[in-house]
Amino acid sequence: MQKNNMSFLKNLTTVADARTARASSWDQSGRNKDYWLVNAGDTAVMADIEGPGCINHIWVTTFCREILGPSIQHPVLSGSVAPVTEMENAEGVNWELNDPDYYRKVLIRMTWDDFEGPSVLAPLGDFFCIGHSMPSSFSSIPFNVSSRPCEELTFGGTASMNCYFPMPFNKRAKIEVINENERPLGLFFHIDYELYHEETPDIAYFQAAWRRDLPCSGWGNDLCVNSPEVNSVPNLDGKENFLMLDTKGRGHYVGCNLSVLHFQGSWWGEGDDMILIDDEEEPSINGTGAEDYFNHAWGMQRNQSPYNGTIMHDGDTKGYQVSYRFHLTDPIHFKKHIQISMEHGHANHLSDDWACTAYWYQAAPVTAVTIQPVEERIPLKRTFDIPKPAHQVELTPEMQEAYRSRNERMEKFKVEKAEQIRLNAARTAPSEAGNKELAHKVKEEFDKEK
Numbered sequence: 001m002q003k004n005n006m007s008f009l010k011n012l013t014t015v016a017d018a019r020t021a022r023a024s025s026w027d028q029s030g031r032n033k034d035y036w037l038v039n040a041g042d043t044a045v046m047a048d049i050e051g052p053g054c055i056n057h058i059w060v061t062t063f064c065r066e067i068l069g070p071s072i073q074h075p076v077l078s079g080s081v082a083p084v085t086e087m088e089n090a091e092g093v094n095w096e097l098n099d100p101d102y103y104r105k106v107l108i109r110m111t112w113d114d115f116e117g118p119s120v121l122a123p124l125g126d127f128f129c130i131g132h133s134m135p136s137s138f139s140s141i142p143f144n145v146s147s148r149p150c151e152e153l154t155f156g157g158t159a160s161m162n163c164y165f166p167m168p169f170n171k172r173a174k175i176e177v178i179n180e181n182e183r184p185l186g187l188f189f190h191i192d193y194e195l196y197h198e199e200t201p202d203i204a205y206f207q208a209a210w211r212r213d214l215p216c217s218g219w220g221n222d223l224c225v226n227s228p229e230v231n232s233v234p235n236l237d238g239k240e241n242f243l244m245l246d247t248k249g250r251g252h253y254v255g256c257n258l259s260v261l262h263f264q265g266s267w268w269g270e271g272d273d274m275i276l277i278d279d280e281e282e283p284s285i286n287g288t289g290a291e292d293y294f295n296h297a298w299g300m301q302r303n304q305s306p307y308n309g310t311i312m313h314d315g316d317t318k319g320y321q322v323s324y325r326f327h328l329t330d331p332i333h334f335k336k337h338i339q340i341s342m343e344h345g346h347a348n349h350l351s352d353d354w355a356c357t358a359y360w361y362q363a364a365p366v367t368a369v370t371i372q373p374v375e376e377r378i379p380l381k382r383t384f385d386i387p388k389p390a391h392q393v394e395l396t397p398e399m400q401e402a403y404r405s406r407n408e409r410m411e412k413f414k415v416e417k418a419e420q421i422r423l424n425a426a427r428t429a430p431s432e433a434g435n436k437e438l439a440h441k442v443k444e445e446f447d448k449e450k
Contacts, residue, residue: 019195019446023047023435025188037424038185044428047175047191048436050443055167055193061160063186064102069095070413079420100155103133104377105181112205113171117368122210126357128161131259131322132379135159141306142326167206170199180374184421195446204251204361209369216242216344218351225266233347237282238274240348241341244356251362252333255326261353261380262319268352271343278336294323353380
């Protein structure tokens with residue numbers, strides 16, 4: 001049976017037998033501390049929902065900061081309100097930096113129904129199309145990111161993240177955040193969903209997986225891109241390509257975001273996409289270049305559309321590129337197996353840093369998604385050595401006293417700050433329980449309407 005892929009707006013023209021609900025980080029005491037604090041090494045359950053139902057929207061914003069010096073604000077007062085005073089490093093008031101790696105160190109995990117392993121497991125940032133742990137504002141149909149201009153294209157910059165992929169479930173939906181960082185994570189979120197009286201037949205579960213090659217196994221990184229020497233090498237089977245997705249089962253692939261850090265200083269995107277479906281040994285779907293797969297041409301341009309585009313352009317960032325392509329009207333179907341890959345340079349001659357989040361829907365049984373360890377996920381950064389002074393200044397007694405005073409104040413500040421972190425983190429578990437209790441209450445009331 002053929003489906004009308006553009007009919008989602010028609011849902012608004014009929015009345016549905018559904019109940020709308022939300023799980024969120026709202027302050028369940030009625031005050032204004034509307035975030036959760038997830039300690040280093042901890043996991044927070046954002047939503048645990050009884051089905052049948054469907055998650056229609058997820059909004060998240062986060063903060064994770066390193067304190068470099070003591071604030072003149074009292075930790076107890078600043079710890080009892082929304083964390084707005086730390087957003088700007090006012091001179092002499094705060095000295096904090098965004099943790100540069102936390103978008104890759106924090107994971108989002110989603111588990112559907114009674115499957116043992118997760119169907120979604122990806123770095124929090126990359127799931128929402130924040131590549132290299134550097135947010136950049138963009139808008140597409142399934143995802144958008146909005147970042148403050150002063151924090152765009154900075155490692156660990158703050159951002160608002162939205163996902164609109166529908167995520168159906170028949171028995172249970174569980175969404176978690178796993179903090180594999182050394183610092184606590186501040187987490188604001190909404191998870192908007194619907195409940196139904198009947199299970200979804202022929203359900204296809206939402207899936208997402210992330211992987212990275214650092215570097216890709218290139219054979220000729222010292223050969224110029226698109227040169228006659230490189231172009232003379234054939235690649236028909238794609239066995240050394242960068243692997244974007246490889247899964248067994250029945251379903252349809254709906255797109256990806258790709259982050260590349262290019263080292264050669266030429267052009268990263270000369271490679272082709274290749275797609276194997278079911279029992280194929282050689283791909284039946286072959287592309288003509290990375291920019292062509294992302295539906296641009298003659299390189300990637302600095303623009304975005306509902307289905308494809310550039311989030312971060314390598315010409316603006318000295319080699320960092322983030323691109324996306326969503327197959328919303330042209331999903332790629334498979335009955336047994338699908339493998340999606342792309343050449344890193346023609347015939348895979350380049351050795352760049354590639355990372356991809358792939359999205360697809362799949363019928364049961366669903367293979368549990370895995371991910372590389374945290375040390376293999378850290379983004380690379382272009383750095384420079386800070387020059388040392390020609391001679392060491394001899395400290396006067398007043399200078400020595402300045403250091404002593406600062407160190408004393410910092411030790412006291414750390415103790416008080418740690419206590420506020422402990423108190424705020426202790427709020428998370430009761431909030432998790434409150435969300436689950438509220439979801440159960442809404443479900444019971446909805447069931448009474450049958």
